[in-house]
Amino acid sequence: MLPYKAIYIEKHKTLIASDIHLGKVGHFRNAGIAIPGGLAEADLISLDKIIKELEVNELFVLGDMFHSGVNYDVRLFDAWRDVHHSLDINLVKGNHDVMSDEIYNHFEIRLHKKYFLWNRFLFTHKPLDESVQLNGCDYVFCGHVHPGVRLTGKAKQTLSLPCFHFTEKQCILPAFGEFTGKHIIKPNGRDRVFVVAKSENEYIVLKVD
Amino acid sequence: MRAVKPKHKSGSKGTSAEIERSDTDRTQFAYSIIYDWFNQNNRQPFEFQKQAWHYYLNGYNGLLNAPTGSGKTYALWLPVVMEYIIHNPDYKKKRPNGIQMLWITPLKALSKDIEKAMKDVLEALEIPWQVSTRTGDTTQSTRARQNKNLHEVLITTPESVHVMLSQKGYPGLFKGLKAVIVDEWHELLGSKRGVQTELALSRLRGLRHELKVWGVSATIGNLDEAMDVLLGENKGKAKIVRAELEKRIEIRSVLPDEVEKFPWAGHLGIRLIDKIIPILRASKSTLIFTNTRSQSEIWYRKILELYPEFAGEIALHHGSIDKEMRNWVERALHNGKLKVVVCTSSLDLGVDFRPVDNVIQIGSPKGVARFLQRAGRSGHQPDAVSRIYFVPTHSLELVEGAALKEAIEQKVFEDRQPILKPYDVLIQYLVTLAVSEGFDESAVYEEVNSTFAFQTLRDDEWSWIMKFITTGGDALKNYDEYRKVNFEEGLLRLSDRRKALFHKLSIGTIDSDLSMNVRYLSGGRLGSIEEGFIASLKTGDTFSFAGRNVELVSIKENTAFVRRSKKRSSRVPSWAGGRMPLSSRLTEMLRVKLNEALEANPKDIEIRTIKPLVTLQALRSAVPKSNELLIEKFETDEGHHLFVYPFEGRLVHEGMAAIFSYRMSQLKPMTFSYAMNDYGFELLSDTEIPIEDAINNNLFSDENLTEDIYKSINSGELAKRRFRPIARIAGLIFTGYPGKYKTTKNLQASAQLLFEVFSKYEPGSLLLKQAHEEMLQFQLEEYRLRIALERIRKQKVILTHPGRPTPFAFPIMVDFMREKMSSEKLEDRVRKMQLKYEKD
Structure with missing residues (x-):
């Protein structure tokens, strides 16, 4: 787990991220909603940093890589892709990934309609029902939910943070994109939850229970 | 001043020399x-x-x-x-x-x-x-x-x-x-x-x-x-x-029989219900004003429970009840069909209800003007007297009854502070003008500048706002597609039809809070409830709402479906807000009245009634004079308590409690929790509170006050809450087409998220600045806080060690609202905090 709301499998130099929602800032701005423009590049800058630091070869995106149609931010991605042209990108289509396949082709993104299997891991966008029997794979990675937890301390202190939510069968990743909301989950006792918190300008991952 | 004196006999003329x-x-x-x-x-x-x-x-x-x-x-x-x-x-x-x-x-x-x-x-x-x-x-x-x-x-x-x-x-x-x-x-x-x-x-x-x-x-x-x-x-x-119309007002406090046996706090006035019933019976129509919506629900239920005879003649009216139902109540009241209506400020304004001949105020009305306005809701016949009964919810509140009377007699009224430079409203207004005719920048600047609210608007603020509506903020990239308002033939215009429609649908400044609709399964709206309350319920749970017992059946999107239930339920929804501070006009009067209680023969009946309690306070600790500040210190099983009584209203006390906690934790690392009411506040700690040291170390100073406020209060959280309406008014949150919930879903972002991204990517945004200023002004009443501290610095500190809770301390102790003050870093906080699983 990386403090950037992504998972890194060092052995394979593979980065797993979900719900980046590229182009969301542009989508809002096009509608006349004045989201700070600088935010449009933020996620690409983070990705850039991680990829350079860890020498990532391969990026798996578990859906909602793009928020909507082509706009300024998506053109920024185009430029970014030129820099990171050797990176392998696999994308499971999420409900937000609505651009035409040609555009994904142009970006050299391998598209998977619903899921793909890799080293006995299953990658999907939406979480599976917990009661489902896993056949031919050991564990599932998914997104869609934008999980977060609300932590309560003594005397009404509360704090809500994005989290990785590990259940018996699957890991639901936090949304990678900075301009994304959170859905507060209520984990059951067996689940493991890791929050991503910012402390003195450093992101950290902490286990909570 | 010279008024017109029309020579007026039937059918004749008036004259006015000043007209040509x-x-x-x-x-x-x-x-x-x-x-x-x-x-x-x-x-x-x-x-x-x-x-x-x-x-x-x-x-x-x-x-x-x-x-x-x-x-x-x-x-x-x-x-x-x-x-x-x-x-x-x-x-x-x-x-x-x-x-x-x-x-x-x-x-x-x-x-x-x-x-x-x-x-x-x-x-x-x-x-x-x-x-x-x-x-x-x-x-x-x-x-x-x-x-x-x-x-x-x-x-x-x-x-x-x-x-x-x-x-x-x-x-x-x-x-x-x-x-x-x-x-x-x-x-x-x-x-x-x-x-x-x-x-x-x-x-x-x-x-x-x-x-x-x-x-x-x-x-x-x-x-x-x-x-x-x-x-x-x-x-x-x-x-x-x-108009100088003298409206006769009669104020009566409802007094407990023996103040010694009357609970000191924590009963919402219900203890006095038997004394109110005769008033209800004797009058045609009575309005019972409570301070919060949940209190009105409780009162409504209690009256019906204890006096079922009122069934059919009593109704409930508050802001979260469905509009149709409220309209029905108003009509019935107008036509004299209701004997009692339990309500909140929802009936402060509006058309007159002629049948109403009595008004009952439960608990402190918090201000002279509001009390007077509520009194005025009764007695509409010509020359009728407006009659209002004041029902205290704790013993000391009786003093407020006397203070209110005195304030009305002396015609002491609160000011209404005008709002200065709300950038969000200006942004909305300018886009409004751009949508219709377009506007000329310098002409409109002049007009805007001539209003009271924007008389101090600076050039740099204006140009920030112009940038906000034209390029969408700091234009790092002027080649993206924001372009909301554009220069066209010398005028600033918004021509994009979709954006114009969005804007027109968003005009207004009234905040619609995040709430869920409550509906019967069989159809029919009951009203709205805050999401947080619904989240605390399981399906099958019953609660009392709009005066009915209902059972939660299911939740779909933004609606909670319920059905009637026969089960008795004590759960009453709570709504945020509604906790107004006592006005400074009233707190001044309160201090005066409190001291009268120690005189041999106080003139007000309320003060005579409360005398034994105030005497007990004087015996156990002290009753502060107007040039004194009382501080009480004692220890219980709970920990070390410190009570401070500035009598400045709850918001000022909240700020003061936070600042005192922070300043004392600078002397020695410690954590406090605190509670407050309109009279004073309590700090509670597990270690000895170094109050003597702190007083000697500029506890009451207003140096670095704003910085200390920021450090002591979870200011980010408070400002974030303030940001929501600002973001909506300024057009950052699109609330959607009426009835078309889905189509705009991918344009929704929570105010919280917006606050975070603005703080990070555009920290200079005037909208953030506004959120912080509003927080200081309205949430913490910084101005009053400064004045209060100044007063305290001139006062003599009376520090007592009463050994156990005093009559002053008691109502604060039972106040369950406990804010926690902690100076730990976030990382530590996260570690220390418990993740509470809300189990199904």
Whole structure:
């Protein structure tokens, strides 16, 4: 787990991220909603940093890589892709990934309609029902939910943070994109939850229970 | 001051020397028509009405200080009619006048009555004018007609005026406008709707330089300022006209039999219910005002539980109950069909309910003006006395009963503070102008600058706002697609139809809170409840809402479905907000009254009743004089307690508690929790509290006060909460098309998220600055806090060690609201915090 709301499998130099929602800032701005423009590049800058630091070869995106149609931010991605042209990108289509396949082709993104299997891991966008029997794979990675937890301390202190939510069968990743909301989950006792918190300008991952 | 003295015998003339001679005859003629009409109805105009007519006809702008139901409509409506008669001797002839008068009211409910009063006059005088109303409820087709052509009189709300300013061709619509009357100005003043009104007036005056503007206000402490705010920089000849109507008010406190046995706190006044019932029985109709919606639910239920005889004659009215149901209650009340209505501030305003002959106030009304206004809801028959009963919810509150009486006798009223520079409202307004006709930057800047709210607007602030609406903030990249408002032929315009529609649908400053609808499974709306409360329930749980016991069946999207339940339930929803601080006017009076309790023979019955308790306080600890600050220190199983009694209202106490905690934790690392009420606050810690040290180390200093506030209070969290309405007003949150929830879903972002991204990517945003300023001003009352600290520095500190809770301390201790103060870093906080699984 990386403090950037992504998972890194060092052995394979593979980065797993979900719900980046590229182009969301542009989508809002096009509608006349004045989201700070600088935010449009933020996620690409983070990705850039991680990829350079860890020498990532391969990026798996578990859906909602793009928020909507082509706009300024998506053109920024185009430029970014030129820099990171050797990176392998696999994308499971999420409900937000609505651009035409040609555009994904142009970006050299391998598209998977619903899921793909890799080293006995299953990658999907939406979480599976917990009661489902896993056949031919050991564990599932998914997104869609934008999980977060609300932590309560003594005397009404509360704090809500994005989290990785590990259940018996699957890991639901936090949304990678900075301009994304959170859905507060209520984990059951067996689940493991890791929050991503910012402390003195450093992101950290902490286990909570 | 010289009022008109019309020589008035039946059917004769009025005169006014100040009007030009050539006009005199026509003026007399107009006066005579009005006087005839009064005579026919066997009435006499009031002095204040005659004054208002005089000043209006002589070209004054102004403010009329008159209570509801006093004939204020005639005071300002008739001169508009008279002026028309003066200029049109053949006034009975129908002609296309276009709009003559705009009557702005904060409350839609009031418009019907006003419309009727105006129509009656027109009919009696045979003036072929038409009166219409435009509010958010007006149908689309009526609005479309109004957009083309306006009747002579339009009664409307501030929001609707802005919607009209967003229509193409609005300057043509208003070209004949002579007067704008702003009703209930005291209600608008001090809110963003007031600023909206100021801005609309600045534009209308830009179109019509000779426009006359009058406001109507109930009595508040700062009437002069209220007029200045309304009229702005170009106020011209201006005058305050006072109705000076003495309304007799009778205030009675409901007293417990023995104050020693009366619980010191924590019973919401219910203990006195038996004493209230005889009042209810003896009167035709009674309004029971409570301070919170949940309190009204509890009272409603308790009365029915203990006195089922009231079933069918008692109703509940508060802001979260469905509008239809509220309207029904109001109608029934109007027609005298209800004996008791338990309500909240939801019935503070609005049309008069003539059958109401008694008002009961449960708990502190928090301010003199509000108490008086509520009292005024009873006794509407001519010469009737307004009667109000005050029911304390804890023993010490009885002192407030005496303080209220004294304050009303001395005519001490609270000020309404006008809002300064709300950037969000300005942004919305400018886009409104860009949507319709487009605007000329320098001309509109001038107009905006002439309003009270924006008189101190600086050039850099203006250019930030212009950037915000044209390039979407700091234009790092001017090649993206933001382009909301553009320069076109020298004017700033918004031509994109989709963006224009978005904007028009978002006009307004009233915050619709995040709430869930509550509906019966069988259909029928009950009202709305905060999401947090619903989240705490499981399906099958019962709760009490809108006076009914219901069971939660299911939750779908934004609606909680319920069905009636026979099970008794003690769960009552709570709503955020509603915890107003005691006004400083009232706290001053409170201190005086408290000391009277120690005199040999206090004059107020409330004070005599409370005497044993105050004496006990004096014995166990002390009763502070006005030049003293009482601090009590003792230890219990819970920990080390410190009680401080500045008597400054709960918000100031909250801020003070946080600052004191922070400053003391700088002396020695420690963690506090705190609680407060309007009289004082408590700090609780597991270690000895070094208060003596702290006092010697500038505990009360106002040096670095703002910084210390930021460090001590979870200011980020508070500012974040303030940011939501700001973001909505400034157009960052699109609330969607009515009824079309889904289509805009991918344009939704929570205010919290917006706050975070702005803090990070555009920390200089004026909207963030506004959130912080509003937090300091309204959430923490920084200004009052500074004054309070200044007072404390001059006071003598009385530190006592009572050994156990005193009568002063008790109500604070039972106050369950406990805020926690901690100076740990976030990482530690996360580690320390428990993740509580909310198990299903």
